[in-house]
Amino acid sequence: MEKVALLKCTDYDVNNIEKKLREGFELLGGTSFLRTLIPENSKVLLKPNFLSIVEKGSPVITHYALFEAVVRIIKEYSNNIIFGDSPGSGDTRKAAEESGLMEVAKRYGVRFVDFNDEVHVELKNPLMYKFWNIAKEPYDADVVITLPKLKTHAMMYYTGAVKNQFGCIPGSQKAAWHTKLPDAVNFSKMLLDLNSVVKTSFAILDGIIAMEGNGPRNGTPKKMDTIIMGKCLTAVDSTAVRLIGYDDVLAIPILKAAYDTKWGTVIPEEIEILGEKIEDMKCKDFKLSRSAKVINFISPSLNNFVASLTAPNPVLIEEKCIGCKKCGEVCPEKSKVISFVKHNNKVIPKWKYSNCIRCFCCQELCPRGAIVTKNKPLSRMLGLK
Ligand code: SF4
Numbered sequence: 347m348e349k350v351a352l353l354k355c356t357d358y359d360v361n362n363i364e365k366k367l368r369e370g371f372e373l374l375g376g377t378s379f380l381r382t383l384i385p386e387n388s389k390v391l392l393k394p395n396f397l398s399i400v401e402k403g404s405p406v407i408t409h410y411a412l413f414e415a416v417v418r419i420i421k422e423y424s425n426n427i428i429f430g431d432s433p434g435s436g437d438t439r440k441a442a443e444e445s446g447l448m449e450v451a452k453r454y455g456v457r458f459v460d461f462n463d464e465v466h467v468e469l470k471n472p473l474m475y476k477f478w479n480i481a482k483e484p485y486d487a488d489v490v491i492t493l494p495k496l497k498t499h500a501m502m503y504y505t506g507a508v509k510n511q512f513g514c515i516p517g518s519q520k521a522a523w524h525t526k527l528p529d530a531v532n533f534s535k536m537l538l539d540l541n542s543v544v545k546t547s548f549a550i551l552d553g554i555i556a557m558e559g560n561g562p563r564n565g566t567p568k569k570m571d572t573i574i575m576g577k578c579l580t581a582v583d584s585t586a587v588r589l590i591g592y593d594d595v596l597a598i599p600i601l602k603a604a605y606d607t608k609w610g611t612v613i614p615e616e617i618e619i620l621g622e623k624i625e626d627m628k629c630k631d632f633k634l635s636r637s638a639k640v641i642n643f644i645s646p647s648l649n650n651f652v653a654s655l656t657a658p659n660p661v662l663i664e665e666k667c668i669g670c671k672k673c674g675e676v677c678p679e680k681s682k683v684i685s686f687v688k689h690n691n692k693v694i695p696k697w698k699y700s701n702c703i704r705c706f707c708c709q710e711l712c713p714r715g716a717i718v719t720k721n722k723p724l725s726r727m728l729g730l731k
């Protein structure tokens with residue numbers, strides 16, 4: 347049985363979070379568990395989620411108080427802690443400063459690293475890709491502890507422990523992966539391989555205030571009072587998606603890919619939840635990004651075809667759009683899909699849906715939340731929300 351710790355934490359008071367995290371580590375095996383996780387003289391990378399440059403305390407990113415609580419505990423096991431990320435847009439250092447994490451890091455002697463330098467490495471026994479260009483810092487770290495935020499995600503339905511390491515792909519190379527792997531299950535296999543490359547050792551999921559609806563950037567904050575900790579990333583994610591309403595965890599592309607390839611532990615019956623009872627922590631009215639309903643035909647190619655016909659479209663809320671053209675910049679398919687037209691005295695994006703690969707980078711990185719996903723008539727007919 348794979349173990350995860352499910353903890354109830356009702357606010358971002360750093361002392362409360364530290365107390366809860368210590369309880370979580372105690373449930374997982376206490377000091378000896380931590381010593382095994384972080385051997386003597388290890389270089390530990392803390393990998394928060396910096397999706398973009400947003401203000402301190404924003405539900406878009408890992409909260410600075412959770413980061414501080416983690417640092418207080420990990421400092422007892424390593425004097426060599428670094429933290430960093432490569433956000434989907436904007437400068438990493440500025441993102442770290444605005445988020446409040448840089449100030450915490452300076453107080454505790456934790457060194458900021460950007461993910462600009464890259465290494466070319468080989469992965470033995472990959473699910474998909476043997477050769478990788480990834481950021482040097484996470485690859486060189488002895489221990490990678492991921493600190494994801496629990497959020498909805500238009501392409502992946504949910505983002506948490508596995509997806510958080512997409513930030514280990516340097517800068518603009520992220521877009522190329524979307525073009526290469528437009529299908530969510532194959533994209534998920536790539537993410538699993540990526541976690542094998544950087545050897546992510548442990549996850550602490552920040553779901554104290556999660557994000558529902560139009561996530562991962564423009565959704566609504568949702569108080570869930572939850573922290574989930576564990577060594578197995580897929581077990582942490584499997585537990586998280588059950589909390590937000592996905593009873594069938596295999597509806598989530600990352601968990602389906604992991605289950606199919608026997609990567610980690612996915613099935614609830616094989617996960618021992620320590621601490622709180624999952625039934626007590628479930629959020630009954632969480633607004634999902636994508637329906638949990640899966641239509642399964644026997645033929646995988648037919649499944650893929652139906653999925654392509656039923657995937658939602660990105661659509662504009664015109665009154666929110668400021669004509670910044672960021673959506674066009676981040677779209678991996680560039681001008682093949684998004685063009686800009688004048689309408690009502692302003693410039694707005696227009697989509698050519700036949701060329702859209704439904705990666706939803708435009709929806710994710712629009713600074714004004716002016717892009718939402720909308721299901722097509724066929725998916726509405728099939729009851730896919
Ligand atoms: S939709 Fe968003 S990203 Fe695109 S132009 Fe409008 S405000 Fe900018």
Ligand code: SF4
Nearest residue numbers: 677702703705706708
């Ligand atoms: S238009 Fe949006 S969803 Fe479509 S390919 Fe471009 S970024 Fe991805």
